[in-house]
Amino acid sequence: MLKVQNVSYRYDSWNWWRPRSEESSVLRDVSLDLEGGCCLGLLGTSGAGKSTLGKVVLGLQRPNKGQILFEGQDLYASGGQLRQRIRREIQVVFQDCYSSVNPLMTAAQIIGEPLRNYERLSAGELRRCTGALLEKVGLSAGDGSKTPDEFSGGQLQRINIARAIALRPKLIVLDEPVSSLDRVHQSLILELLADLKSSLGVSYLFITHDIQAAMALCDRVAVMDRGEIVQMTDKPLSLWESESPTVRSLTEAVLPEHPSLRRSLS
Amino acid sequence: MSKSRQRVFKGQPTIVICSIVILLFFIIAALAPWIAPHDPVKVDLTQKLDGPSAEHWLGTDQLGRDNLSRLIYGARVSLGFAVMIFVSSLILGTLIGALSGYMGGWLDNLIMRVCEGIMAFPNLVLVLGIVGIFGPGLTQILLALMMVQWVYYARICRNMVVSLKGRPFIAAARVSGSSSWQIIRRHIIPNxxxxxxxxxxxxxxxxxxxxxxxxxxxxGIQPPNAEWGAMIHEGTSHIRSHPELMIYPGILILIVVITFNVVGEALSERYGVVKR
Incomplete structure (x- = not known):
């Protein structure tokens, strides 16, 4: 469904006198494949280029090299209406739930924004739709009139998820969706995402640095390091035994379950 | 809105009083033709430089014109033009600033360098230069002040837009299919x-x-029309014998400027706005 082909990306500063170098590349020749109804984990430490890849897939940042093919169509080559139609199928949930919502809008307006952009609904239909979406993510329809400062982080992330599923997209890019939440809400949100995946048949590109979260949700995992994919596996559990230093650094970061398992921090 | 207004002013009588004073000035300015006891430009040399009396509460000036009426009509010019400058530079500055911040790149650079160029001069010097080119008069002053005032709004607005633009909800809006114009209207302007x-x-x-x-x-305004600054100027020739000719308009300018500053400070403290 989604094909990322040899994508390279470099953050350009506007200073024309600053020489360009390959060193400043955030993504280097990245290729990925994602089938429908599947969850692909993108694992890596910060600075590995995961989020940049997410933005490239979302159509927010044009790659310097390479292509993003969604159902065979090049996201960046197609213009106008076709591009809008492809875009509709790819939605997003960002890490920072607080600044992912406009503080001046109500929950119903936030969730209704994609619907207003793509579908001609009457005010009543829109209210019914947003109410149903709120219930689908575990809030009540009455929460629609509240503003973001009346919600907790976990609830806000549910609103962000509701906005992402509003258009019934085929792919949702989850950019660290649980990293700003506490452990309890992390597992609740992961559960919700797993439910939605099976009930809506949506695919996820799940960007995270948390190997346990990736294990909980993903069918396949790609490990990134410094702009490159260093490992790709259909069996996420095999990562625990991996010898690669990048993967080791991620598995060793998991907190011990018992004090006796503490590693010395020498 | 009424709820937030109550919260702003709660327990701060100074601000309530200042707001009422401002409102009062605007009402007086708007109703000047009806409440002014005399014609502000009618010359009566038999009554020149009279002290306060039942007919002329604040006395008369060197040409026998009623001081109170001149002060009331002067409020019209001072406040009216201040509001016009305020509205026009606000709109101009906000639009240019929003455009600059949203587009970024070379356009942003160009606009910001122009702003810095204008800000490098003291306001009054620049206005004097512009008025020197176009000649004296209220319209010219209005244009000149507008040309230097918009940069402050543009800069503040531009910086706010730049910081808003990096927030994830703008990216989320783009992903959910909003056009640039819809993003500006729904997300940037309200914020x-x-x-x-x-x-x-x-x-x-x-x-x-x-x-x-x-x-x-x-x-600015040309004689015989009344304006507070012009009245102070006219009073200078009688500063020894009749200092009140300068004192009355001076006090009014003082009151208006202070009240606006008190209210503005209180509001900016409440909403955490950066001052220039």
Whole structure:
């Protein structure tokens, strides 16, 4: 469904006198494949280029090299209406739930924004739709009139998820969706995402640095390091035994379950 | 809105009083033709430089014109033009600033360098230069002040837009299919308008000072029309015998500027706005 082909990306500063170098590349020749109804984990430490890849897939940042093919169509080559139609199928949930919502809008307006952009609904239909979406993510329809400062982080992330599923997209890019939440809400949100995946048949590109979260949700995992994919596996559990230093650094970061398992921090 | 207003003013009588004073000035300015006891430009040399009396509460000036009526009509010019400068530079500055911040790149650079160029001069010097080119008169002053005032709004607005643009909800709006125009209308303008209006309240005091200063220098309103700054100027020739001719308009300018500043400060404290 989604094909990322040899994508390279470099953050350009506007200073024309600053020489360009390959060193400043955030993504280097990245290729990925994602089938429908599947969850692909993108694992890596910060600075590995995961989020940049997410933005490239979302159509927010044009790659310097390479292509993003969604159902065979090049996201960046197609213009106008076709591009809008492809875009509709790819939605997003960002890490920072607080600044992912406009503080001046109500929950119903936030969730209704994609619907207003793509579908001609009457005010009543829109209210019914947003109410149903709120219930689908575990809030009540009455929460629609509240503003973001009346919600907790976990609830806000549910609103962000509701906005992402509003258009019934085929792919949702989850950019660290649980990293700003506490452990309890992390597992609740992961559960919700797993439910939605099976009930809506949506695919996820799940960007995270948390190997346990990736294990909980993903069918396949790609490990990134410094702009490159260093490992790709259909069996996420095999990562625990991996010898690669990048993967080791991620598995060793998991907190011990018992004090006796503490590693010395020498 | 009424709820937030109550919260702003709760337990702060100074601000309530200042707001009422401002409102009162605007009402007086609007109703000048009906409440002024005399014609402000009617010369009566038999009554020149009279002291306070039942007919002329604040006495008369060197041409026998009623001081109170001149002060009331003067409020019209000072406040009216301050509001015009305020509105026009606010709109111009906000639009240019929003465009600059949203587009970024070379356009942003160009606009910001122009702003810095204008800000490098003291306001009054630049206005004097512009008025020097176009000649004295209220319209010219209005244009000149507008040309220097918009940069402050543009800069603040631009910076707010740049910081808003990096927020994930703008990216989320783009992903959910909103066009640039829809993003500006739904997300950017609502988030910048309140701080900008608060800042503008602070700028109002400055606008009144600038208009009065220019009129004092003889560049603004032309005689015989009344304006506070011009009245102070006319009073200078009688400063020893009749200092009240300068004191009355001076006090009014002081009151208006202080009240605007108090209200503006309170609002900016409440909404955390950066001052220039």
């Amino acid at each position: 910048v308008q309140r701080p900008i209006v608060v800042m503008a309240t602070l700028e109002m005091g400055w606008a009144i000072m600038d208009i009065s200063a220019l009129s004092f220098l003889g560049l």
